Amino acid sequence: MKIVIIGSGNVGWHLGNALYEQGIHVEQVYSRQRAKAEALAQAIKTDYTTHLQDVMPGADLYILAVSDDAIKAVSIKLRRRINIHSDKKLEPLVVHTSGATPSTVLRSYFKNYGVFYPLQTFSMRKAVEFNTLPICVDSTNIANLDTLFRLAQSLSQEVYRINDDERKILHVAAVFVNNFTNYFYTIADDILQQEGIDFDILFPLIQETINKIYDHPPKMMQTGPAVRDDEKTIGEHLNYLGKYPDYQKVYDLITQNIRKS
């Protein structure tokens, strides 16, 4: 199977490297930014281009690892490029890697389309364990779905068929457990820094918070002043947070919600 990766950002980089590590050759990578395209191409020993019109036609699978709002524009240009390939029976499969974008965005441009969504937070300089990383695939066509399943399974033990509606909800859930918890880490880091206390002191607590939910439903693991209706402590905390009005508002709302639930 001939694979081309469009995009050399966080997802493209890590996906490309994961394929390479499994001995799956990527034919070409694309990025607008030469440095990124070149770095990825070098890392996985392949060619690169910085122009969509130079993306190779005739591949079996194009993986659009681009930002959500670039998917349409890239699709239009890629469509033109694919048309150069004469054999209409061999229309390639085109997938995007987005949690927030329905697969149907691709339908206007490609006969064979789908989604290849690795449910993970990627950062450039941080290696990611693919073996246990959930990969959510989907396609309206069974043969395409099968192709995506097999490719995903060569990277990870955790492969799921997740449709557009489900993926959207999964993405909302991911925002809560990743983006929003990270914001709470930021708040903690900020208020501790003001007092000269090192944020690291919270690491064992942060890790244990997770360890608990591996075995128990999070609702059962809820502790703290809010769930035990400890108004005295809540009042003191809100009072202390008076100097951080944005944090105070968050504390107040989350506490109300926990007390209600």
Next chain:
Amino acid sequence: MKIVIIGSGNVGWHLGNALYEQGIHVEQVYSRQRAKAEALAQAIKTDYTTHLQDVMPGADLYILAVSDDAIKAVSIKLRRRINIHSDKKLEPLVVHTSGATPSTVLRSYFKNYGVFYPLQTFSMRKAVEFNTLPICVDSTNIANLDTLFRLAQSLSQEVYRINDDERKILHVAAVFVNNFTNYFYTIADDILQQEGIDFDILFPLIQETINKIYDHPPKMMQTGPAVRDDEKTIGEHLNYLGKYPDYQKVYDLITQNIRKS
């Protein structure tokens, strides 16, 4: 050193077991609830009582591992009991284990008082690694502080002197990174359950969220629709959350805060 643990809840249980594992004998444990007192006493091979008036006098250290709002009432009764011991020069050291309570609460009752606060979330049935667990100690008296440091260091490599003000702020930070993130896990679990998706699919993402902040300031690791001002995705998420008004409010507020920051 003769140690008595007052309280056999989560903290008393785990602290007692941790001391036992280090070969430090606890003379007696107390709990109002016979089953709890008995379980802990059996686990760490010691005696127990369910009556504060039967707590042994003449110990060197009493650890009050009771709920915040019980600290005063327990102190009053314990004071009476300690008075039975005739030698006024050997006033015992009395500490509480609370993050939210100033050490000064104990000042009215005991000449020697302090805090022994393990910064962790404890649950009854879940073993806890004490070796790396931050223990925050404090006392106004240098000799007492030294006693607490040595005891804490026999359990953990991470021992800090943290005063009342600092401990209060640390407790606020702990509420954000533990209680409030756990609430986000609860939200994610809830919305996924409604759609028949298993919460477990988020574990690799949840773990990676933490892995990232071991090496980088959380603010630098912020990803997601809010930080990239992706109004389309934010709008879709808020729209989807319309059926969960409490969650929608949280999503909206946190997103506003992240965009501001």
